[in-house]
Amino acid sequence: MKKRILSGMRPTGPLHLGHLFGVLDNWVRLQDQYESFFMIADWHALMSEYEDPSRLAGYTIECAADWIAAGLDPQRSTIFVQSHVRDHLELYMVFSNFVPLGWLERCPTYKEQLRELSSRHLHTYGFLGYPVLQAADILLYKANAVPVGKDQLPHLELTNDIAAKFNGLYGNTFSEIEPVLTKTPKLLGIDARKMSKSHGNFIALGDSHETIMSKCARMFTDPERIKLTDRGHPDKCNVCTYYSLFKKDYAPEVHEYCIKAKVGCTECKRGLAGMISDYLADIRKKRERLLKDRGKICDILKQGAKKASKVASETMTGVRKAVGLL
Numbered sequence: 001m002k003k004r005i006l007s008g009m010r011p012t013g014p015l016h017l018g019h020l021f022g023v024l025d026n027w028v029r030l031q032d033q034y035e036s037f038f039m040i041a042d043w044h045a046l047m048s049e050y051e052d053p054s055r056l057a058g059y060t061i062e063c064a065a066d067w068i069a070a071g072l073d074p075q076r077s078t079i080f081v082q083s084h085v086r087d088h089l090e091l092y093m094v095f096s097n098f099v100p101l102g103w104l105e106r107c108p109t110y111k112e113q114l115r116e117l118s119s120r121h122l123h124t125y126g127f128l129g130y131p132v133l134q135a136a137d138i139l140l141y142k143a144n145a146v147p148v149g150k151d152q153l154p155h156l157e158l159t160n161d162i163a164a165k166f167n168g169l170y171g172n173t174f175s176e177i178e179p180v181l182t183k184t185p186k187l188l189g190i191d192a193r194k195m196s197k198s199h200g201n202f203i204a205l206g207d208s209h210e211t212i213m214s215k216c217a218r219m220f221t222d223p224e225r226i227k228l229t230d231r232g233h234p235d236k237c238n239v240c241t242y243y244s245l246f247k248k249d250y251a252p253e254v255h256e257y258c259i260k261a262k263v264g265c266t267e268c269k270r271g272l273a274g275m276i277s278d279y280l281a282d283i284r285k286k287r288e289r290l291l292k293d294r295g296k297i298c299d300i301l302k303q304g305a306k307k308a309s310k311v312a313s314e315t316m317t318g319v320r321k322a323v324g325l326l
Contacts, residue, residue, distance in 0.1 A: 001035075002033070002034050002035045003035070003144040003145060004034060004035040004036075004037065004141060004142065004144050004145075005030060005034040005035070005036050005037065005141050005143055005144070005145050005146060005147060005180065006037045006038075006039065006076045006137060006138050006141045006143040007023075007037075007038060007039070007146060007147050008026065008038060008040065008041040008044075008137065009023065009040065009041060009063060010041045010042075010044045010045040010048075011040050011041070011042055011045050011056060011059035011060040011062070011063040011185070012045045012048065012049055012056075012059065012197055013059060014059075014062065014197070014202075014204035014205070014206060015062075015063060015066040015204065015205050016064075016197070016202035016203055016204050016205065017187060017195070017202065017203050017205070017276075018187055018196075018202065019066075019196040019205070020070060020089060020205060020283075021184070021185050021187055021245065022069065022149070022182075022184040022185070022187070023147075023182075024049060024066075024070040024071070024072070025070075025071075026147055026174055026182045026217050026256050027067075027077075027147065028070065028071035028072060029052070030147060030180070031072065031073065031076045031077045032076065032078070034144075034145070035310075036076070036077040036197040037077070037078045037080070037137065037141050037143070037308060038067065038072060038079050038080075038138060039063060039080055039081070040060050040063050040077065040079075040080070040081045040082060040301075042056060042060055042067070042081055042082050042083045043082050043083055043088065043089070043132055043133060044082070044133065044134070044297045045059075045122075047122075047126045047127045047130050047133075048113075048117060048120060048122060048127065050124075050126075051120070052286040053283040056104060060081060060289065060317045061291070061294055061297055061298070062206070062291070064079060064297050064300065064301055065287050065290040065291050065297060066205050066283075066287060067079060068286070068290060068300070069169075069205070069283045069284075069287040069290060070205070070283055070284035074303070074304065078304045078308055079300060080304030080305045080307070080308045081301050081305060082137065082303055083105045084301065084302075084305035084308075085140075085305055085309050085312050086307050087140055087312035087313060087315070087316045088114075088133065088140060088239065088312070089133075089136075089139050089311070090138060090316055091139065091316060091319060092129075092132055092133045092136040094136075094166075094300075094319060094323060095132050095135060095136055095162055095166070096129060098134050098165055098166070098169060099129075099162060099165070103126075103127065103161065104131055104132070104159060105128070105129050105152060107155070107309075108154050109131075109151070109154060109155060110128070110130070110131065112126075113127075114127075114198075115242055116196065116198060117198055123144075124138075126292055127240035131155055131158050131159075132162065132215035133158040134155055134159065135158060135163070136160045137319055138142055138156075138159050138177055139159065139162070139163055139174050139315070140237040140312045140315050140316070141311050141312065141315070142174070142175070142234050142309070142311070142315060143177060143181045143205060144175070144177070144178060144181065145177060145178045146177055146178075146180065147179075147180040147182050148180070148181065148182065149181070149182055149184045150181065151229040153179060156177060156179050156221070156246060160175055160176050160177055160314060163176065163177070164176075166322075168325055171322055173245050173318055173319065173322055178187055185245055186241070187241070187242070187245065188238050188241070189201030190202070190203070190215050190216070190219045190220070191218075191219075192220040194237045203215050203276060203287055204285055205214075205280060205284070205287065206284060206287050206288075207280070207284075208284075209277045212273050212276050212277045212280075213270070213274075213277070215273075216239075216269045216270070216272055216273035216276065217266070217269055217270070217273070219238060219239055219242075219269055221237050221238065221239050221268075221269070221273075222234070222236055222237040222258070222265070223236070224236070225237075225261075225265065228261065228264045228316065229261050230256035230261060231259055231260065231261050232259055232260075232261060232265075233258075234254065234255045234259065237258065239265070239269055239272055240254055240255060242272055242276070243272060243275075246272070246276060246279055247275055248273045254268065261308050305313075
């Protein structure tokens with residue numbers, strides 16, 4: 001039997017190039033190697049978007065469309081919405097009884113999110129406990145592994161700590177989760193900061209050709225290149241980084257004409273925009289076609305929730321028995 005993986009994303013806005021190269025491309029490869037469960041984590045989204053959840057449902061549908069357009073196959077992977085499987089919250093509640101506050105307060109990604117989303121009111125009970133819900137998400141499906149980048153390893157370590165503590169209190173129920181480490185290309189936003197939905201500095205998978213052209217025209221370039229005749233420093237230029245990702249065989253040529261000041265930044269960004277638009281063309285068309293029939297997307301998510309609920313229910317039957325619930 002194939003080993004099982006679980007991973008997910010929060011539907012807090014449009015999916016962008018960072019999601020495609022950092023996560024989705026890897027998921028598409030893994031779905032043939034593992035029994036794959038991919039979760040649209042709307043409870044996690046609500047933890048940060050509770051003040052205005054008006055777009056949560058729409059983003060959930062768009063997230064599913066982006067996943068499928070990028071190559072996830074509902075016939076090979078279980079695609080579902082977190083809140084459609086109620087067992088997530090029950091296991092979260094069980095774990096919440098014994099997880100020490102210190103474990104959560106020391107979580108580096110919790111601190112990072114508080115800094116990144118400083119304009120939100122996130123000093124809440126729910127947001128502090130999101131790593132516990134994340135552990136419940138993973139352990140509920142008895143996943144063998146989780147695809148993560150190095151920056152997410154602390155979450156997986158915390159999940160294993162929670163599993164070990166549960167086993168120590170109630171008997172051997174959960175196994176240790178292994179990371180499937182993924183190489184994530186360093187792709188900054190158009191303003192050269194970390195690409196983030198909260199910063200609004202991204203190129204979305206569903207952006208039109210015109211929007212991509214406009215966004216690329218605003219991209220930060222080499223700050224030391226003021227005039228057309230100034231020699232560039234491609235190693236410091238975000239645009240050159242994008243070229244190396246979208247067209248590796250062309251990157252050396254870009255590197256050379258940047259250093260020798262043969263091409264201006266405006267023309268360079270225009271060429272990049274065309275490459276990105278062409279690269280996303282198939283995804284954009286599939287996405288548009290899927291979103292014309294949102295009922296079909298809902299059916300896919302409904303079927304995914306049925307498959308996920310079957311596995312989750314089996315886990316919770318054992319958990320309830322272990323903790324003494326009828």
